[in-house]
Amino acid sequence: MYHKEKSIQIKNSASALYNNLGVLRIAPRRLTYFTVVHANVVNMISASWDGLNYSHRQLQSKEPNVATSTSLIMQAAFCALPSRDLLVVTSQKGIQMYESDGSIMVYWHALDTPETPTEQAVFARGISAVWENYICVGVSSGAILVFDVPSKGSNITLSEVLEEHKESITDMASECSGSQECIANLVTADDEGNLCVWKSGEEFQLLNKIPGFDMSCSSVKLWKGTVVAGYGTGQIRLYEAVTGILHAEVNAHARWIYSLDIAPFSGLLLSAAEDSLVRVWHLTMTPETNSVEVAHLHNECVTDTQICGAKFCDGDGYAFAVTGYDLSEIIRYVQS
């Protein structure tokens, strides 16, 4: 179904972090941007579609004021809003937002880091663009910061802090940005496996809370009103977002799941874990009967590698890219 294509070499190896691959497709310029986190650095690669041109850039995690401090980056992800695309980088010190090519930092938000380290680690993790003008970022305390993003410029403001989760946020996802109207358009996940479903607005509304099983949900996606969640046990579960009804349960992987992605136009689901396997599935929703089908399509084994990031490169799922711990390349697969 898929075959391996030429890999993209990166300047450093990928660190073992959840969802450690960012992809942004820029159709008008026939380019795709990739981001891979290595400790306190974000590796950015711009790849032309004809495979001939690659350019690299590195973003360091540092606050604008204290030039000598470094801190570890937890995640880097692209946020595609109707008016603009931004690159959001979350670390132990705070949240940085850049123009999508990484050229200029447009916003910095510092986290409250204590003077002496506390038992509970402090960091930001979990990034999602929501609706037309919001970017949400999770924090280790369980709080979710909602930023209001204007269509141009750097006048980004913290609009709200959602305090519903009690454990560290792991990941979050949205659907229906801009065009369609959805009942729920954001799902957030935490280290205990709890899922919260929200509707965005001037004040975000909590629509539902789906309890976890004391097992971390490391990656989550939202598609056609269905939450797709990947857990540390290697299981994937599909829930109806607003009601919390469990539609499907898959014993998908033999180790901790690190990344999930959905190709929205085709319903293809990508899952990747520490067990070296990337799997491709097909989801079918039948709204009339309120049922879901999950079909397994394909496996790819990245030998001797614990995978930490896997994403489709386009909305149909024609190609996908993979990163692994200690691997200094982005491996690409294309449909045969």
Next chain:
Amino acid sequence: MSSRTLPLLFINLGGEMLYILDQRLRAQNIPADKAKKVSTIAAWIEEDRKRVMNDIITTMFNKKFLEELFKPQELYSKKALRTVFDRLAHASIMRLNQASMDKLYDLMTMAFKYQVLLCPRPKDILLVSFNHMDAIKDFVKDTPSILSQVDETYRQLIEMYTPLSSGEFQLIRQTLLIFFQDMHIRVSIFLKDKVQNSNGRFVLPTSGSVPHGTQVPGLIRIFSCTGEELTRQQFNNGGNYNAALREGSFEIFGDRVTKLGTNMYSVSRPVETHMSGTSKNSAQHTKVSAAPNPLAKEELNLLARLMGGLEVEKPGNTDSGFRVNLFATDEEEEEALISRPDELSYGVINIQATKDQQANAELAKIMGEFTESGDQSPGASSKGDDLLAMMDGL
């Protein structure tokens, strides 16, 4: 990232160090009656070996040292941690040359990296730690005073780590993996056992038992809105897995089930490392560690100094040849030092202050005051400068 990583890193690396030293000391052991014959490498008698092990373990589990170790803190840099282990290795009458110390540290770190990577669940790192602790306890089983220190450490580990969630253990694991990033030193015993490839990467099998709490991959279940199972299907998982084994014990005594963290060396399976073929990956690693750090050169860490200040009985003549060689011959050791690739050097800074025990204790006390006072406003760099000035004045 996680502020609870250092104790696990220290105890597991320390455990590996003891396994290696024990093996080398036994290998260089000459029976008591033959010890009278002088050789170029000094003969170790059984008593000396036990004494070295006891001295190192006593230092490792020193109460004040452990108190400091268990405080929430960020992981040390590779350089700083290497300094701590340098001190630890020399906390006895044993002496190691630079080349042997480098090799010892390489082996220790690659062994623990292997254990962390292969742990089926992040929580299993605690079982690996208990395997090391169990072995350490066995090394000192005839010495009650040290035994009680070791038992106390078990209690601290249980208290600190057993309540943690799976997600918090994964954070600890991710923090450790950043520490071990890009290390691909080839270890002979791993290559022989086929757990490491010739490119230095570890073999991650897609077979074997799944972790405790995980199901064998393959089942898709669909449910109705009322919760009944509607269909079940199987898919090909691409591997060869079987059900999870029973869970290991997280108590002071018990069967840990996992073999990770147990002693893989014996007199008949010597320790060796290969330096070649690793420079490409190591170069990448050193690029990152070259990032500016104000305390890089003078990284003063409390642990290293606390360790340096601990009293250890030294025999009258410290220049006698109580030297341990991690290589087969002196010539090999010398050759290893000369030919070690630059990018693999640990750049350990020798702080002479440890020779003066009184000044050292004073420094440790001052350092303690610095970290305790909450209203300390100067940034990290000025704190380092003040301490540096004090060190220079010695």
